[in-house]
Amino acid sequence: MIPLASLRRFSLSLRFGWGDASEQELSSGSRAAGPEQQDPAEAGLGGGGGAPNGPRQFSRRAGAAGVCLCYKLPPPDPCPSPRTPAMLPAACSHRLVTEIRAALTACQEKEKELEQSLARCRVLLQPWEGPSPPGPEPAPSTETKSAFSECEPTPKDLKELELLTQALEKALRVRKGISQVQAKENASGGRATTPLVTAQADAGARPRTSNPKASVPTKPPAASQRAKSRVKKPARTSSNRGRALTLANQPHDSVPMEGPAQPCPLPPQGQVPELPTPTPVSVLKEAGATGPNPRPEQAKIQPGLAPEAFLLKDKGTQLQLPLSYKKIASRNSSLWAQVQHLQSNPDPDVAAAKARFLERMKGTFDLPSPSLSLAKVQEEVSRLDQACHILTQHLEETLEGDGELSAASLSWEQEYRRLVTLEGLQAAVKRHLLKLQELREGYRPSRDSAGSKDIPEEYYLGSRTVENFTWDSPPCLGGKGLSGPTNRLVYSSVQELQTMTALKLHVTMLKQQIHLQKVMMEEFLPLVRSETPADPAQLALYRAIHSQLCEAGECFSVLVRDEPSV
Amino acid sequence: MGRLSGCRRGDWGPRALPKAIAALSRALPGKPSPETFRRAKFDLPEAVAELWSLLFSLLWLIHQKGVGSRREPPDALEGQIHFVKWMLRCHGYGRHHFYHLPEVGSQGSCELLLAFSWLLEYFNLPERFLCCVHQVDDVWICSCKDLPSYRVPLDLGPKGRVDIRYIQWLLGKLRFQWRSLYASQQEQCNLLNKIHLYTRGCYLEESIDHLSVLETELFRFSGSTKHLLQQLESENSCLEGFLEWKHMELVYWQWMDTVLDTRPVDNPNTVKQDIILPEILEYCNPQYLTEEMDKIEKNLEALSQRLQEAVNRHRAAWNTKVCGCSQRLQRLPELSTITMKEIQEAVGYELAALEQDWGVKSWPHGLHRLLFRQAGELSSSEIHQMTRVIQILRKEEARLKKTLRSLQKECHQELAILTQGLEGVIWVLPNS
Numbered sequence: 001m002i003p004l005a006s007l008r009r010f011s012l013s014l015r016f017g018w019g020d021a022s023e024q025e026l027s028s029g030s031r032a033a034g035p036e037q038q039d040p041a042e043a044g045l046g047g048g049g050g051a052p053n054g055p056r057q058f059s060r061r062a063g064a065a066g067v068c069l070c071y072k073l074p075p076p077d078p079c080p081s082p083r084t085p086a087m088l089p090a091a092c093s094h095r096l097v098t099e100i101r102a103a104l105t106a107c108q109e110k111e112k113e114l115e116q117s118l119a120r121c122r123v124l125l126q127p128w129e130g131p132s133p134p135g136p137e138p139a140p141s142t143e144t145k146s147a148f149s150e151c152e153p154t155p156k157d158l159k160e161l162e163l164l165t166q167a168l169e170k171a172l173r174v175r176k177g178i179s180q181v182q183a184k185e186n187a188s189g190g191r192a193t194t195p196l197v198t199a200q201a202d203a204g205a206r207p208r209t210s211n212p213k214a215s216v217p218t219k220p221p222a223a224s225q226r227a228k229s230r231v232k233k234p235a236r237t238s239s240n241r242g243r244a245l246t247l248a249n250q251p252h253d254s255v256p257m258e259g260p261a262q263p264c265p266l267p268p269q270g271q272v273p274e275l276p277t278p279t280p281v282s283v284l285k286e287a288g289a290t291g292p293n294p295r296p297e298q299a300k301i302q303p304g305l306a307p308e309a310f311l312l313k314d315k316g317t318q319l320q321l322p323l324s325y326k327k328i329a330s331r332n333s334s335l336w337a338q339v340q341h342l343q344s345n346p347d348p349d350v351a352a353a354k355a356r357f358l359e360r361m362k363g364t365f366d367l368p369s370p371s372l373s374l375a376k377v378q379e380e381v382s383r384l385d386q387a388c389h390i391l392t393q394h395l396e397e398t399l400e401g402d403g404e405l406s407a408a409s410l411s412w413e414q415e416y417r418r419l420v421t422l423e424g425l426q427a428a429v430k431r432h433l434l435k436l437q438e439l440r441e442g443y444r445p446s447r448d449s450a451g452s453k454d455i456p457e458e459y460y461l462g463s464r465t466v467e468n469f470t471w472d473s474p475p476c477l478g479g480k481g482l483s484g485p486t487n488r489l490v491y492s493s494v495q496e497l498q499t500m501t502a503l504k505l506h507v508t509m510l511k512q513q514i515h516l517q518k519v520m521m522e523e524f525l526p527l528v529r530s531e532t533p534a535d536p537a538q539l540a541l542y543r544a545i546h547s548q549l550c551e552a553g554e555c556f557s558v559l560v561r562d563e564p565s566v
Numbered sequence: 567m568g569r570l571s572g573c574r575r576g577d578w579g580p581r582a583l584p585k586a587i588a589a590l591s592r593a594l595p596g597k598p599s600p601e602t603f604r605r606a607k608f609d610l611p612e613a614v615a616e617l618w619s620l621l622f623s624l625l626w627l628i629h630q631k632g633v634g635s636r637r638e639p640p641d642a643l644e645g646q647i648h649f650v651k652w653m654l655r656c657h658g659y660g661r662h663h664f665y666h667l668p669e670v671g672s673q674g675s676c677e678l679l680l681a682f683s684w685l686l687e688y689f690n691l692p693e694r695f696l697c698c699v700h701q702v703d704d705v706w707i708c709s710c711k712d713l714p715s716y717r718v719p720l721d722l723g724p725k726g727r728v729d730i731r732y733i734q735w736l737l738g739k740l741r742f743q744w745r746s747l748y749a750s751q752q753e754q755c756n757l758l759n760k761i762h763l764y765t766r767g768c769y770l771e772e773s774i775d776h777l778s779v780l781e782t783e784l785f786r787f788s789g790s791t792k793h794l795l796q797q798l799e800s801e802n803s804c805l806e807g808f809l810e811w812k813h814m815e816l817v818y819w820q821w822m823d824t825v826l827d828t829r830p831v832d833n834p835n836t837v838k839q840d841i842i843l844p845e846i847l848e849y850c851n852p853q854y855l856t857e858e859m860d861k862i863e864k865n866l867e868a869l870s871q872r873l874q875e876a877v878n879r880h881r882a883a884w885n886t887k888v889c890g891c892s893q894r895l896q897r898l899p900e901l902s903t904i905t906m907k908e909i910q911e912a913v914g915y916e917l918a919a920l921e922q923d924w925g926v927k928s929w930p931h932g933l934h935r936l937l938f939r940q941a942g943e944l945s946s947s948e949i950h951q952m953t954r955v956i957q958i959l960r961k962e963e964a965r966l967k968k969t970l971r972s973l974q975k976e977c978h979q980e981l982a983i984l985t986q987g988l989e990g991v992i993w994v995l996p997n998s
Contacts (some may be wrong), residue, residue, distance in 0.1 A: 062881040086730045093728040100736040107743040114750045121757035124782050126877035238945045312764045319768050320786050328798045335805040342812050353819035359965050360826050361684055365660030373658025381858050390920055393968050411806040419880045420913045426873045432867050489934035491942045501751045502958035509744050517973050525980055542984050544730045549977035554735055555996035562992050
């Protein structure tokens with residue numbers, strides 16, 4: 001029953017369709033080549049933020065007039081193939097490229113910032129080595145002494161140990177280059193395993209808290225055993241570094257939600273048995289005295305000891321801020337509190353004096369100045385623009401289903417409500433139009449006012465023509481509120497934090513998208529209106545415009561040439 | 567602080583003014599010297615250069631904060647003076663004499679002092695510049711701080727025609743950029759939480775249970791200690807200056823009164839200086855504003871017309887319904903006057919809430935420090951705060967989505983001439 005013409009159409013549409021497919025393949029090839037376009041989390045935006053869906057789905061459906069190849073669009077080939085050039089006019093090209101590039105730059109800068117702070121965080125979560133953290137200044141030395149006096153090793157042993165450690169450290173530094181290579185390899189293969197890390201930290205803590213049982217009768221063996229366990233260290237550290245990297249790179253894999261003092265959810269003792277696990281009484285005592293929630297193998301970090309790698313995860317709770325910092329920081333917060341207090345209780349005399357000054361100043365203003373400053377008008381205008389959008393949306397909502405539901409099927413209340421809403425909207429629009437009129441009159445200085453004759457136009461309108469700009473939102477002048485550290489936002493889980501940031505990002509993304517949509521509408525719609533389609537190039541252009549404007553560039557229509565059958 | 571609060575009005579002493587100005591200059595980024603102010607009162611030429619650069623540095627900071635662009639400031643003095651003049655013009659400063667100040671030379675320090683004082687009041691100045699040392703775990707809850715949409719002047723872009731597919735490719739790239747931003751942000755949340763989690767118990771104050779990233783870095787890199795301490799130290803000094811200024815501010819304003827009394831009169835012989843619009847301020851352009859207003863007016867009028875039609879239609883339908891009913895029953899059976907009043911009130915509230923939504927007043931604006939506390943330890947206000955932020959963001963998201971959709975719908979209607987009326991071509995929509 002298929003007429004010849006439609007068969008012809010069918011084959012044609014196929015041609016169109018496959019043309020698209022090859023374009024698609026081409027572009028996906030180019031995407032794979034460009035590393036900056038690799039998406040690190042293909043899981044994508046669908047999760048927390050409710051952002052656009054993943055783009056790389058193909059769906060083929062039978063269309064009305066043949067095969068409709070509808071695919072979610074990956075960006076097409078950057079260098080247009082000579083097949084169907086669909087060139088845009090110069091002015092249009094220029095504006096669009098500039099706008100989109102600007103949006104890209106904004107994103108890239110944001111990303112760069114984020115990357116920097118990510119790097120900072122990652123460093124903190126990797127094993128710490130090098131100079132041990134500064135403890136509380138005066139206290140540690142005495143504590144260290146007492147710890148030493150309680151333990152068995154003689155100062156001579158300790159000296160030897162220190163020399164050994166230094167040598168090992170050197171080795172570690174030399175091996176760093178290698179370990180980084182390993183780290184990369186590990187990162188590709190391995191998953192984070194915390195046990196090793198825990199064991200590592202234990203090894204680091206041990207020399208000071210040596211096993212008293214072992215050390216009472218025989219000092220040398222204990223020392224040699226220690227030495228042995230340390231000799232293994234560099235290699236282990238290197239693997240740890242690699243793993244830690246992996247850990248940092250796989251945020252979704254390990255999110256321990258319990259307190260740091262609790263044992264790790266992964267089998268933490270996996271590696272430990274092969275090492276003697278020391279639970280010396282002295283350490284228990286000491287840790288109990290200092291740590292808020294001590295684990296036996298956790299020892300307080302103190303300066304002056306051989307630097308050892310450890311993880312923030314294990315020792316974080318025992319860090320103590322230096323006294324000098326504490327002092328300044330507490331002064332800082334008390335100052336902020338005072339500032340806040342002043343803000344909420346302004347001095348009425350000062351306010352009066354200021355007002356008087358302003359009034360007197362205004363009295364001396366002799367420019368035929370508009371009653372509203374440009375900045376104020378700017379603010380009002382963008383507010384009105386937003387208002388217009390919101391009112392339009394509300395109208396759509398109110399009239400929704402107007403077609404299907406006839407007035408008869410609505411209840412009396414519903415119908416009355418709709419009428420009242422519509423009238424309310426009407427009043428609001430009238431108010432806004434009035435306001436706009438006021439603004440127009442407000443910022444244009446009265447031309448006929450005295451004294452304005454000798455003042456050139458430039459005073460109001462600027463001397464050169466300037467390209468127009470679109471405001472998404474009024475410029476935020478930093479906000480009236482203070483941005484002191486007293487502003488706090490408390491979150492209770494990663495999920496909550498992630499939801500919040502994802503939403504925040506999505507909001508800004510949408511703003512950008514809307515801005516670009518408006519720009520594209522301004523540029524593309526006149527093109528469509530002005531020209532009548534003739535050749536395939538024109539059609540390709542229309543097809544692309546339609547996709548960008550109506551489908552956010554995610555879907556394409558299929559055009560079928562309906563040639564008259566001969 | 568005890569020292570300061572002890573000071574009561576009247577016992578400031580004879581050196582109160584210089585003290586107040588010194589305090590002010592500690593709180594301001596430019597750090598002007600009190601001596602400059604004294605000279606400016608007598609319109610001495612020595613103060614001119616310093617005052618211009620002070621005005622410029624303040625206004626540039628404000629401008630940058632507002633627009634979020636990272637353009638280079640004009641380095642020539644002439645450009646800076648242009649900028650200052652235009653910025654003040656934009657904000658409605660109306661002293662003729664000021665705009666006639668020459669761009670070279672040494673006239674008008676008193677005029678500049680007046681402008682400075684006006685700025686101080688208008689922009690709420692020392693307060694605006696108070697900010698704390700930036701922490702990694704700070705978050706801007708503010709619609710304007712992320713992804714500032716740059717107003718790039720078009721002359722920066724490349725010239726020449728491009729294929730539409732290049733545009734599509736660029737847009738696709740932008741999409742990927744969004745995704746990678748999202749991924750990085752999620753990871754950032756994760757890492758922050760880890761650091762907060764691992765350092766719990768290292769509290770400084772009772773209300774903060776863990777270290778910030780910056781504080782943790784203190785331990786990791788002993789070199790950063792000094793830097794951070796310096797930063798904090800200077801912040802403290804700025805805050806101290808601010809507090810002192812706040813206590814002595816009255817002296818300054820009283821003094822400014824006397825300056826106004828002796829203000830210079832406009833010399834009609836001065837050379838006229840046009841205000842030349844510097845490139846950076848294109849956004850604050852009257853021509854642009856006029857265009858924007860035209861656009862809004864057009865939209866509003868279209869909306870008004872649509873509403874008029876809808877109201878007419880519905881009122882007519884309502885009237886026939888009411889008439890038909892009252893003929894039979896003498897009164898409205900379903901709707902009492904009380905219910906009608908209730909409906910009117912409810913709709914009134916709804917529309918008022920709608921208006922509030924676009925005023926950004928409800929926005930918990932500003933920089934916030936992120937703090938972690940486990941669910942059980944949260945006070946109710948803290949839970950409320952976060953929930954509120956999320957709620958507002960969701961609302962905003964929904965609103966923007968709707969806007970985008972309505973724009974797309976509009977395009978769809980516009981393009982109907984294509985999809986339906988092309989001769990010799992059948993247009994198959996992706997969703998058909």
